[in-house]
Amino acid sequence: MQPVRSYKIRGAYNKIYNLHAKEELKNGIVCASAGNHAQGVAFACNKLKIPGTVFMPVTTPEQKLEQVAMFGGSFIEIQLTGDTFDDSKKSAMQYSEDSGAAFIHPFDDIQIIEGQATLAVEIIEQAEEKIDFIFVPLGGGGLAAGIVTVFSVLSPETKIIVVEPKGAASMKASIEAGINTQLAHINKFVDGAAVQKVGDLSFEICKDYIYDCIAVDEGKVCETLLELYNKDAMVLEPAGALAIAALDQYKDRISGKNIVCIASGSNNDITRTEEIKERAMLYKGLKHYFIVRFPQRPGALKEFVLNVLGKSDDITFFEYTKRNSRETASAIVGIEVASYADFKGLSERMKESGYYESYLNDSPDMMNILI
Structure with missing residues (x-):
């Protein structure tokens, strides 16, 4: 397992490059993100020399902010607003309307999904045998939609399990309701996947193809983070550990099977360590x-x-x-x-x-x- 976030860069770059080619970015771009998408947008802006504004929650860990600034250089301005991704998204969309900057959605966009789907192609190409199960972390659903799109064609026998934090299980609620549903309140701890409502496009792509949608307790995520750090020297952020944290729920069904877990980010701020330890001990x-x-x-x-x-x-x-x-x-x-x-x-x-x-x-x- 290796932490991955390059799919976010590909998704953002794919979208921004296509808009740039059509000369639709004369007023720059704007996005909202809890971390990884912001880094992808920052990288694309720097590469294509396009000014961009990134709206992120006030509670964003410092490490994520530094990564965005590093990727974007002088082409990115970071605006901190609200407590959640959804709060930042509202501010970003208002900024887009006022300034004419193109809004780059982090997950509910076909070109973003196409870019993120490249990860699925890489996984299939590198697999030495048939993949029985793939566990996919889910926030807004862009990555999951990309995985579903590719696997449904190239590896339809693979069972796709999407994994959400228990305190922000918007896809699970939507599937149970039969319609894309917005949660009234969410737990913000797993910040990279704490979304009140998954993308409409993501929901339509995922709902008929995923094998299961499961929620993982935030305490279990913390326990997994500490185990990965102490036993495997892997540093993951809470959202990046979601897929691995879900394995215990499937341990009887995956025994002897070939499985893949997507570890989707390592943006973990060291200042959160004590809280992670506390939550893990409470959970256990x-x-x-x-x-x-x-x-x-x-x-x-x-x-x-x-x-x-x-x-x-x-x-x-x-x-x-x-x-x-x-x-x-x-x-x-x-x-x-x-x-x-x-x-x-x-x-x-x-x-x-x-x-x-x-x-x-x-x-x-x-x-x-x-x-």
């Missing part, structure tokens, strides 16, 4: 947060450590303020256990000793604040 059941009720007297914390914590349990987070006017006061306590099996005993001891007030891992709003 190794990190637990409680509101703990402490008596307002000396020695209460010592008793908690001695009588409640197991031998391998470790306090990793503690927030407490003493209230002199009350008999008890609550603290937020984060505890790391050696294995998920240790959680039951920890919780039972906490309740038996009267320390337990509530468990926070099941509260999404609170966990978002803590993470």
Whole structure:
């Protein structure tokens, strides 16, 4: 497996080159992207000497911004706006309308899809035997549409599995509804695939040809990122690890089969490492947060450590303020256990000793604040 993003460059270059040949870029170009498409557009603008403006979310990791600036040089201006790709897309389309710049869609465009389809051709050419399954990460659906277009003709027996983040599974929702559907809310963590609505063209191409559409928990994605880094020295971004993270869901069906996973990007900012580790541990059941009720007297914390914590349990987070006017006061306590099996005993001891007030891992709003 190798992280790939050249298909994004080919897709953007294919679209921009064709517009350039028709002299339709007199006012420059504009695009919206969470990362890879922006790099493709930046590369094409630099190569063809065309000014371009790239709209990206304010939350875009610094590493992605640096890559776009590096590829585009003096021909690219980056505008940060909104919290998601969809927010940036709205700004980019408004900019296109106001300035006359040509809008280069990251996935819902036939020439973009054609360029991205070149990856499918490469995979088939390099395969030494028949491909039984191919796992494809999906955000807006441009890559998946390109894969489907090529494989349906050159390798129709291959089962195509598209993979989305659980918190932004717009293709899955659309297939279940039978119509392209926009999600009201999405989880932004897998930023390269966090799209509220897949492309209309992508949906029409994919819906009748993909074998399955599955969603992967963001925590599982984090666990996969760490395993790939620690065991294989591979650095991937969350969207790039989607396809590999999905393999556990298919482990019984792919045993002994020839499979391909597309690792579609390595734009991972080192500043996200702690959050990735935290999410992975929460997913594996190794990190637990409680509101703990402490008596307002000396020695209460010592008793908690001695009588409640197991031998391998470790306090990793503690927030407490003493209230002199009350008999008890609550603290937020984060505890790391050696294995998920240790959680039951920890919780039972906490309740038996009267320390337990509530468990926070099941509260999404609170966990978002803590993470």
